[in-house]
Amino acid sequence: MPDPRVLPFPTSPGEARPAARLPLTIRGLGFVADGTRILDGIDLDLADNRLTVIMGPNGAGKSVLLKLLHGLLAPSAGRILWGGRELDRQTRQRQAMVFQKPVLFRRSVRANLQFAVNLKKSPEATELLSILMDDLHLNDLADRPARLLSGGEQQRLALARALLLAPDILFLDEPCANLDPASVLLIEETLHKARAGGTKVLLVTHDLHQARRLAEDVVFLHRGRLTEHSDADSYFDTPASPEARAYLAGQILL
Amino acid sequence: MQDFANSFSLAFELLWRFDPALGEIVFLSLRVTFAAVLIACAIGLPIGAALAILRFPGRGLFVVLFNTLMGLPPVVVGLLVYMLLSNAGPLGVLRLLYTPGAMIIAQSVLVTPIIVALTHQVLSDLNAEYADTFRSMVVPWHKAAVTLLWDARYALLTVVLAGFGRAIAEVGAVIIVGGNINHVTRVMTTAIALETSKGDLALALALGLVLLMIALAVNAAVMAVRASARRMAYA
Ligand SMILES: Nc1ncnc2c1ncn2[C@@H]1O[C@H](COP(=O)(O)OP(=O)(O)OP(=O)(O)O)[C@@H](O)[C@H]1O
Numbered sequence: 001m002p003d004p005r006v007l008p009f010p011t012s013p014g015e016a017r018p019a020a021r022l023p024l025t026i027r028g029l030g031f032v033a034d035g036t037r038i039l040d041g042i043d044l045d046l047a048d049n050r051l052t053v054i055m056g057p058n059g060a061g062k063s064v065l066l067k068l069l070h071g072l073l074a075p076s077a078g079r080i081l082w083g084g085r086e087l088d089r090q091t092r093q094r095q096a097m098v099f100q101k102p103v104l105f106r107r108s109v110r111a112n113l114q115f116a117v118n119l120k121k122s123p124e125a126t127e128l129l130s131i132l133m134d135d136l137h138l139n140d141l142a143d144r145p146a147r148l149l150s151g152g153e154q155q156r157l158a159l160a161r162a163l164l165l166a167p168d169i170l171f172l173d174e175p176c177a178n179l180d181p182a183s184v185l186l187i188e189e190t191l192h193k194a195r196a197g198g199t200k201v202l203l204v205t206h207d208l209h210q211a212r213r214l215a216e217d218v219v220f221l222h223r224g225r226l227t228e229h230s231d232a233d234s235y236f237d238t239p240a241s242p243e244a245r246a247y248l249a250g251q252i253l254l
Numbered sequence: 255m256q257d258f259a260n261s262f263s264l265a266f267e268l269l270w271r272f273d274p275a276l277g278e279i280v281f282l283s284l285r286v287t288f289a290a291v292l293i294a295c296a297i298g299l300p301i302g303a304a305l306a307i308l309r310f311p312g313r314g315l316f317v318v319l320f321n322t323l324m325g326l327p328p329v330v331v332g333l334l335v336y337m338l339l340s341n342a343g344p345l346g347v348l349r350l351l352y353t354p355g356a357m358i359i360a361q362s363v364l365v366t367p368i369i370v371a372l373t374h375q376v377l378s379d380l381n382a383e384y385a386d387t388f389r390s391m392v393v394p395w396h397k398a399a400v401t402l403l404w405d406a407r408y409a410l411l412t413v414v415l416a417g418f419g420r421a422i423a424e425v426g427a428v429i430i431v432g433g434n435i436n437h438v439t440r441v442m443t444t445a446i447a448l449e450t451s452k453g454d455l456a457l458a459l460a461l462g463l464v465l466l467m468i469a470l471a472v473n474a475a476v477m478a479v480r481a482s483a484r485r486m487a488y489a
């Protein structure tokens with residue numbers, strides 16, 4: 001009897017999911033676009049498969065950081081190592097990402113999901129598909145064109161598609177912006193299940209309540225620099241950097 | 255003026271009776287053009303998709319090349335294919351000159367660059383949207399190509415139609431390599447040219463009307479398909 005609180009990710013025979021626990025090591029990471037320094041000298045160690053939340057004001061460079069970690073952008077400086085290894089095709093295959101603006105294929109909801117199943121080619125992927133469709137309430141939408149879904153429905157679909165890849169690391173860029181509380185809950189429950197299934201989650205959010213609910217540790221970015229990386233409790237109770245304090249205060253006043 | 259009206263009524267009579275000589279010409283035209291467009295798509299769609307996805311040195315050159323070849327003068331293509339297929343040419347042994355096969359080759363050469371260039375355009379736009387997702391999911395490039403071709407299929411219908419329109423309306427190349435031989439290589443456009451010069455305006459007009467109707471029917475069908483696809487957000 002499978003545990004309903006855990007996503008049963010398929011693994012290759014005889015293989016546990018150790019990669020999710022591999023340390024993600026970031027050294028001197030910088031990104032320059034059109035002469036503008038967007039990220040500068042980021043040092044960060046993300047050990048173990050904790051759920052890490054990345055916060056910071058608009059334009060701080062959170063999305064760019066995720067894209068660098070996922071290998072969608074090439075760093076201008078510094079390096080990213082995962083278990084001591086540079087990002088390559090093979091390591092990137094063990095990651096998945098939900099974008100700030102989800103890009104869905106011009107197909108039905110089911111066909112979008114089937115695309116990921118076909119990529120994965122594992123027999124268990126089909127089982128995972130039906131679990132995710134249940135969890136994220138996609139069954140009634142299965143035959144609808146993905147592009148006609150509402151924003152919240154699209155985010156649920158994008159999350160399901162990403163999780164079908166059974167990633168060791170899952171990057172999420174504000175997956176719950178503009179979502180109603182019920183959809184937010186659905187997504188958070190699914191993230192918990194993925195965590196229990198062994199996936200490391202890196203989540204960008206502006207929602208303080210969500211950050212409090214989910215975060216085990218928090219990374220704070222400000223104008224392309226990392227000002228703080230703390231355990232969630234200490235970040236929320238006694239933020240170390242003045243930037244994080246100001247950000248938290250501003251948010252609370254809103 | 256008398257002649258003019260007379261030609262029209264004769265033309266309609268030919269159409270009405272579905273004159274067998276007329277039918278033969280129309281049928282051959284369609285056969286040649288369908289075959290040519292099919293070949294051009296088999297070559298042009300994958301090349302267009304590859305150009306839209308792959309980034310390799312000299313890619314821009316290829317794009318410019320195919321865009322230029324889109325405007326190839328048909329008579330030049332006719333001449334080149336003629337030289338290839340003539341007895342002294344490298345493909346002379348195939349004995350294809352003055353057969354429908356030669357016309358199919360000539361039209362394929364004309365249409366392929368159109369399919370490549372327009373497919374590249376359509377798929378580049380879609381790829382701009384999908385590229386990050388493909389990269390994120392580590393989709394191999396040939397799978398990405400198939401995905402783009404499939405998801406853009408309704409837009410590509412218009413591309414195929416443009417190729418069809420160019421092929422079926424074309425005279426210069428097919429008359430050189432086909433020779434406009436009655437019952438063998440006479441197609442609508444070459445027949446119109448011949449009959450007009452002979453003064454038999456009725457047959458020429460009848461064929462012209464058929465050409466128009468074919469263009470109309472194909473365009474209407476494509477528009478209907480695309481409209482319903484757009485309603486479903488698949489286009
Ligand atoms: N490819 C690019 N070329 C040039 N500038 C870019 C590029 N990508 C991002 N930027 C700039 O880098 C900065 C950081 O962008 P980023 O999208 O990472 O911000 P963010 O922290 O995700 O903000 P938000 O909370 O609004 O999503 C912005 O000023 C943005 O304009």
Ligand SMILES: [Mg+2]
Nearest residue numbers: 062063100173
């Ligand atoms: Mg962002």
